[in-house]
Amino acid sequence: MAKVAFLLASGFEDSEMKNPYEAVKEAGHEAVIIGLEKGAQCDGKKGTVSYKTDLGAAEAKADDFDAVVIPGGSAPEALRVNDDIVRFVKEINDQGKLIAGICHGPQVMISADVLRGKAATCYIGIRDDVKLAGAEYRDEEVVVSENIITSRTPDDEPAFIREILAKLN
Template sequence: MKMKAQRVLMFVDNIFEDMELLYPYYRLIEEGADVIVAGPKADCIYTGKNGYPFRSTAAIADQRAADFDLLVVAGGFAPDQLRRDPKVLELTREIFEAGKIVAHICHGGWIPISAGIMKGFNCTSTPGIKDDLINAGATWVNEEVVVDRNQISSRKPDDLPAFCRTIIEAATESN
């Protein structure tokens, strides 16, 4: 249990990428992390883009960045909705500015873009938001996982094993 006593924040809203939420959620729990999945409302069922339901464990508005060791942002189209919430951007920025890990996969990069934390970072994502990342000041590369300081990024569900391994290794080193 490499992540015992670590607290992880994830966000959820409708049209999340099912695998990109569920795979890290269960993998990090398996490593001993306490994973909080916050949505616009607590104890509310959100539906993934492939139809899988997920019940939020908390409300975004009730979260404090200081309570978490890292943030993992799943993709799908939920990040486009979530990035319009000032609290999501505040949490993302505060976790990042505290030097804690911010990990994002696929379209999840939309949240760090809107939080204004991508400038000067190397990263990857789905090619669909490549231009958004570049316009935000990042350098985009087509690799399964990219680590640059306290950011970890991946492209798509096929990259989830490498993405989760890298998050666990980085969290273990920072603990």
């Protein structure tokens, strides 16, 4: 059983959190929501789901986790400017553990400088940012590059979830 961190702030894309989160739990893994503060309420941008954070980023230790998932929407913009979130993602990468981001999720990866030399995809609006971060951009539903998994939009969730679960099992 893997322990998977989900990085979250309000404004996330509802299905990009809900579907991977539920799939990870249904597969028997532990899912922990990490936000800017412990116990913070995070609301989806469409208002269909909301979550409370289990842990604040300052308390998060990469040694305690096997993977991190970063849903898209506008939440990654709030997360990427937090030093503790960036540190956590860098440490996960340094340990060679799985980092998965969909839509705008790779914005956090850009700030943590973990895309350099990797292949990646993302929401089209941040394509140039991904390229400038040193990644080889690919317009595909899911791209797996070593320990990094990326997808573009909610339409890509089945492939995104499939690859996450394949890496965890």
